[in-house]
Amino acid sequence: MSARDEILANVRRSLHVGGEEAPRRAAVAARLSQPPRGLIPARGQGEPARQIETFKAEALRAAATLAQVAAASEIPAEIARYLREANLPATLRIGADPRLAGLDWAGTAVEMSHGPSDGHDINAASLAFAAVAETGTLALVSGADNPTTLNFLPDNHIVVLFAADVVGDLESVFDRLRAKYGAGAAPRTLNFITGPSRSADIEQTLLYGAHGPRRLHIVLVGAP
Amino acid sequence: MTVAPTSTQFKDNAHEALNDARLQRALVHARNFIPRRSAAAERMPEFEALRDSARDIKNHTLAHLDLYLEAYEKKVLETGGHVHWARDAEHARKIFLDLCHARGAKRVTKGKSMISEEIGLNAALEADGVEAVETDLGEYIIQLRGEAPSHIIAPAIHVTRDDVEADFRKAHRDLPESRDLSQPEQLLAEARGILRDKFLTADIGVTGANFLIAETGTSVIVTNEGNGDLTQILPKVHVVIASLEKIVPTLDDAAQLLRVLARSATGQDMSVYTTLSTGPRRPGDVDGPEDYHVILLDNGRSAMLGGPFEDMLRCIRCGACMNHCPVYHQIGGHAYGWVYPGPMGAVLTPSLIGVAEGGQLPNASTFCGRCEQVCPMRIPLPKMMRHWREREFERHLTPAGARYGLGVWAFFARRPTLYRLATQAAMRALKLASRNRGRFASLPLAGGWTAHRDLAAPQGSTFQAQWRARSGATR
Numbered sequence: 001m002s003a004r005d006e007i008l009a010n011v012r013r014s015l016h017v018g019g020e021e022a023p024r025r026a027a028v029a030a031r032l033s034q035p036p037r038g039l040i041p042a043r044g045q046g047e048p049a050r051q052i053e054t055f056k057a058e059a060l061r062a063a064a065t066l067a068q069v070a071a072a073s074e075i076p077a078e079i080a081r082y083l084r085e086a087n088l089p090a091t092l093r094i095g096a097d098p099r100l101a102g103l104d105w106a107g108t109a110v111e112m113s114h115g116p117s118d119g120h121d122i123n124a125a126s127l128a129f130a131a132v133a134e135t136g137t138l139a140l141v142s143g144a145d146n147p148t149t150l151n152f153l154p155d156n157h158i159v160v161l162f163a164a165d166v167v168g169d170l171e172s173v174f175d176r177l178r179a180k181y182g183a184g185a186a187p188r189t190l191n192f193i194t195g196p197s198r199s200a201d202i203e204q205t206l207l208y209g210a211h212g213p214r215r216l217h218i219v220l221v222g223a224p
Numbered sequence: 225m226t227v228a229p230t231s232t233q234f235k236d237n238a239h240e241a242l243n244d245a246r247l248q249r250a251l252v253h254a255r256n257f258i259p260r261r262s263a264a265a266e267r268m269p270e271f272e273a274l275r276d277s278a279r280d281i282k283n284h285t286l287a288h289l290d291l292y293l294e295a296y297e298k299k300v301l302e303t304g305g306h307v308h309w310a311r312d313a314e315h316a317r318k319i320f321l322d323l324c325h326a327r328g329a330k331r332v333t334k335g336k337s338m339i340s341e342e343i344g345l346n347a348a349l350e351a352d353g354v355e356a357v358e359t360d361l362g363e364y365i366i367q368l369r370g371e372a373p374s375h376i377i378a379p380a381i382h383v384t385r386d387d388v389e390a391d392f393r394k395a396h397r398d399l400p401e402s403r404d405l406s407q408p409e410q411l412l413a414e415a416r417g418i419l420r421d422k423f424l425t426a427d428i429g430v431t432g433a434n435f436l437i438a439e440t441g442t443s444v445i446v447t448n449e450g451n452g453d454l455t456q457i458l459p460k461v462h463v464v465i466a467s468l469e470k471i472v473p474t475l476d477d478a479a480q481l482l483r484v485l486a487r488s489a490t491g492q493d494m495s496v497y498t499t500l501s502t503g504p505r506r507p508g509d510v511d512g513p514e515d516y517h518v519i520l521l522d523n524g525r526s527a528m529l530g531g532p533f534e535d536m537l538r539c540i541r542c543g544a545c546m547n548h549c550p551v552y553h554q555i556g557g558h559a560y561g562w563v564y565p566g567p568m569g570a571v572l573t574p575s576l577i578g579v580a581e582g583g584q585l586p587n588a589s590t591f592c593g594r595c596e597q598v599c600p601m602r603i604p605l606p607k608m609m610r611h612w613r614e615r616e617f618e619r620h621l622t623p624a625g626a627r628y629g630l631g632v633w634a635f636f637a638r639r640p641t642l643y644r645l646a647t648q649a650a651m652r653a654l655k656l657a658s659r660n661r662g663r664f665a666s667l668p669l670a671g672g673w674t675a676h677r678d679l680a681a682p683q684g685s686t687f688q689a690q691w692r693a694r695s696g697a698t699r
Contacts, residue, residue, distance in 0.1 A: 007309050012290050017290070041268060042270070116510045119424050134493075189512060197448070199412060201380050212453065212454070
């Protein structure tokens with residue numbers, strides 16, 4: 001008997017089931033194909049404008065910084081400003097996402113490079129798939145557009161977020177995923193990011209910049 | 225680093241811990257978790273209802289675990305991943321070592337994983353000539369010290385800043401001796417630099433999983449440092465080691481559990497990084513692992529289902545029970561003698577390594593009930609500790625002195641008249657012996673108590689006698 005069959009047989013023996021019982025199978029199939037909504041806290045709910053305000057407050061609470069621009073065309077200037085004011089080198093690595101790569105970066109003094117990170121990049125920018133108002137959390141998905149290594153290896157991570165992509169809760173992000181990737185499917189990596197990297201492993205002292213980015217800066221685009 | 229269980233010597237371990245001044249200094253920080261958790265819970269009006277929701281999800285999952293495991297496996301295979309089923313710790317180690325051999329792996333980076341501690345992975349890798357590198361800061365510190373974690377989410381909570389500086393100076397010999405390491409920031413920066421190289425040159429990255437999602441075949445890790453992510457996106461192979469009960473049905477179910485996990489653990493609303501991984505690198509991807517493996521570990525869990533300890537399988541390893549445990553606060557995690565400390569460890573350890581090895585641990589409780597009050601999954605930990613005490617007694621594993629004492633008490637308790645006479649005589653005798661000082665600084669046969677505190681001396685009559693007198697007076 002394979003270990004798989006043995007373990008499943010042991011589970012069934014303990015549960016006093018055979019595994020073929022129709023009501024059990026139906027209950028599992030129903031839950032998987034139509035996931036029931038759990039309890040959604042009120043904090044992230046409300047009109048889009050209120051959700052954006054909640055998102056901003058919660059993201060700042062998680063020690064992210066945030067700036068707002070009215071239109072996508074203003075993104076390069078805002079990122080250049082951020083790097084300058086934080087005394088960071090004027091370099092930036094981004095993926096292939098046309099909503100970032102297609103912007104006019106030539107008008108800034110920022111030296112651009114493209115692709116995943118090999119650990120030598122000081123600054124990177126990514127575009128968020130969505131964001132969660134309830135906890136100030138960004139959601140980023142893997143792929144050539146926004147390589148996952150950009151989220152973790154650079155010292156400073158800048159995330160561009162379009163206001164229309166702010167949703168109330170994690171569940172609403174999952175709805176968007178199901179719409180994009182299909183039911184029962186998910187991107188290879190989905191990163192929920194709430195503030196910059198931190199550790200409290202030395203005498204419970206909170207320190208930023210453990211292994212991931214020391215700074216997380218959010219550029220919110222098109223919010224009212 | 226996994227050590228052989230010393231849980232049978234719990235009393236001696238605890239005694240040593242109480243007399244360890246350095247440990248006692250470090251343990252002060254363990255209490256910081258209490259106000260953080262309560263602040264986070266208060267900030268979320270729906271928190272108590274979310275606990276109910278989380279409990280119900282896990283109960284449903286455990287009742288259908290066989291079917292959700294099959295559904296989960298099917299999804300992992302569909303996305304190009306591999307699933308290995310491991311009966312026990314030895315089997316899991318073999319599966320992992322076979323993967324190392326097949327890939328010619330020389331260096332393995334590790335995200336924080338209690339399951340890897342449970343199966344003793346680091347020692348097995350070391351014996352096989354494979355370098356295992358813990359990358360969570362706390363785990364890295366204790367790996368340098370050759371210790372096991374003393375807390376499930378703060379593994380180095382027993383270590384002081386001074387210790388870390390000494391450990392780093394000893395381990396990082398290539399760095400200038402004159403460097404300043406007096407601040408925690410400097411220690412963190414040094415570990416970050418050293419481990420960055422390890423991340424970039426590892427052959428395999430291994431992580432645990434907070435949840436495995438059947439709907440999509442996804443593994444979830446929750447971290448604050450980002451080390452788990454660097455562990456799993458940089459090497460060519462990502463191996464997830466997780467036990468059976470980590471399964472949850474859907475993404476929505478995972479969202480419910482996430483809402484109680486970080487709040488109960490560190491008091492954050494969300495940990496910094498919650499990462500969902502589904503299969504290996506896909507066409508068009510420019511980073512991520514080429515191979516994705518899951519080792520599904522049973523190691524005693526299937527036998528816990530359907531029995532008195534099934535509720536323990538709801539545990540999401542937040543650490544709230546030990547953060548609020550007066551016994552843990554006094555003795556720390558190592559005294560428990562195996563991988564899982566605190567109230568959850570006192571229940572889980574005898575289940576996983578047997579009541580003969582772990583049966584002492586359920587005695588490490590004052591039954592104050594705080595663990596159950598704060599457990600996000602509403603696990604009745606005190607009730608289960610009582611179950612284990614009963615089993616320990618039934619199997620004659622209780623120390624002879626305690627058994628004899630209970631036998632004597634039972635003899636009198638079954639004979640009420642004799643009990644009254646004997647207690648009356650004893651109360652009078654003790655009152656006389658106390659010479660009206662009201663307390664005993666030492667007393668024959670009660671040294672275990674009086675060594676640490678005075679024993680209050682009886683006032684001369686028994687509780688029953690006083691009760692009778694009082695109810696007679698009020699009538």
